[in-house]
Amino acid sequence: MKKTYQGIIPPIISPIDEKENIDDEGYSALLEYCIENGLHGIFVAGTNGETMALTQKQREHIIDLTLKQVKGRVPVIAGVMDTSTRRVIENIKELESLGGTCAAVTSIFYDRHTSQDETIRHFEKILTETDVDLVIYNIPSFTGIRLTAETVMKIAVLDDRVVAYKDSSGAYGDFMKVLSKYEDTPFSVMQGVTPQALSAVLMGADGFVPALAPAFPKMFVSAYEAARDKNVELTKQYNRLIMESSKILGMTANATAAAKFAISLRGFNDKRVIFPQDTILREEEENIRKKFEEIEAAYQAIAASN
Known part of the structure; x- marks a missing residue:
């Protein structure tokens, strides 16, 4: 069964210039690079895209730019996460006006969570007032609440427009229950924790959402295809390589800064992160550059031998 949301869908970064405006030219070039190298979708305005550090106008602008650049060639999921149901609905209304068709929705955050039911009510209200497809996004490190498998399944049956689940909770047992x-x-189940991703795809998951996919698009696509095709030995090779690439995100105090620098090595974007986040140090840049070259060489070796 072919699903709309599957494969490698990167949580794309938000490149900025020296004045912290979106770098339209660099971002557009990065999107083209992602699509040309086989990535299966784009998740814009997510955590890796520093969405809550963007102004509202910037968030709307980068979503608009994404939709216009992608032109329907791959699915676009837009982050609309916010601190209340009304705010999320307003974000989705803006997405609809831009022509967007799919929104990633988290629980509300910066709040005292008292039950799983509040997130179910959150989705119920959104569904009554908007028309786009919805992706359930479980990311407790940022929302302060981990959705259980039972909650996810209750939301999934609310409406046919609830089309997918992205699990960044790390609770693999619950993920497998949903899977x-x-x-x-037709409901897509995607892994958001990269070290768990290939085992999840081997078990039937529809794809995953790796932060470093724009840095190594062919590697991630090849790894996904190996796991999707149940080629266990090749999947093991790629799993070792992906685990090694994930070390990049821990080579600075700020994983977003690490991801932005690694992706910048492709030549499309600057390494800047939005103030006041910690930036990357010169010696950390050199370590990431070496790791980047090591991963690229290892991928070429695997690809050449298979």
Whole structure:
């Protein structure tokens, strides 16, 4: 069964210039690079895109730019996460006006969570007032609440427009519960924790959302295809390589700064992160550059031998 949301869908960065405006030219070039190298979708205005550090106008601008540049060639998921249901609905209304068709929705955050039911009500209200597809996005490190498998499944059956689940909770057992429920349905189940991703795809997951996919698009696509095709030995090779590439995100105090610098080595964007985040140090840049070259060489070796 072919699903709309599957494969490698990167949480794309938000490149900025020296005045912290979106670098339209660099971003457009990066999107083209991602699509030309086989990535299966774009997740704009997510955590890796520093979405809550952008102004509202910037968020709307980068979503608009994404939709115009992608032109329907791959699916675009837009982050609309916010601190209340009304805010999320307003964000989705803006997305609809731009022509967007899919929104990633988290629980609300910066709040005292008292139950799982509040997030179910959150989705119920959004569905009554908007028309786009919705992706359930479980990311407790930023929302302060981990959605259980049971909650995810209750939300998934609210409406046919709830089309996918992105799990960044790290609770692999709960992820497998959701996967076993929806593996043979149009509902997509995607892993958001990269070290768990290939094992999840081997077990039937529809794809994953790796921060470094724009830095190594062919590697991630090849790894996904190996796992999707149940080539266990090749998947093991790629899993070792992806685990090694994930070390890049821990080579600075700020994983976003690490990701932005690594992706900048492709030549499309600057390494800048939005103030006042910690930036990358000169010696850290050199370490990431070496790791980047090591990963690229290892990928070429694997690809040449398979």
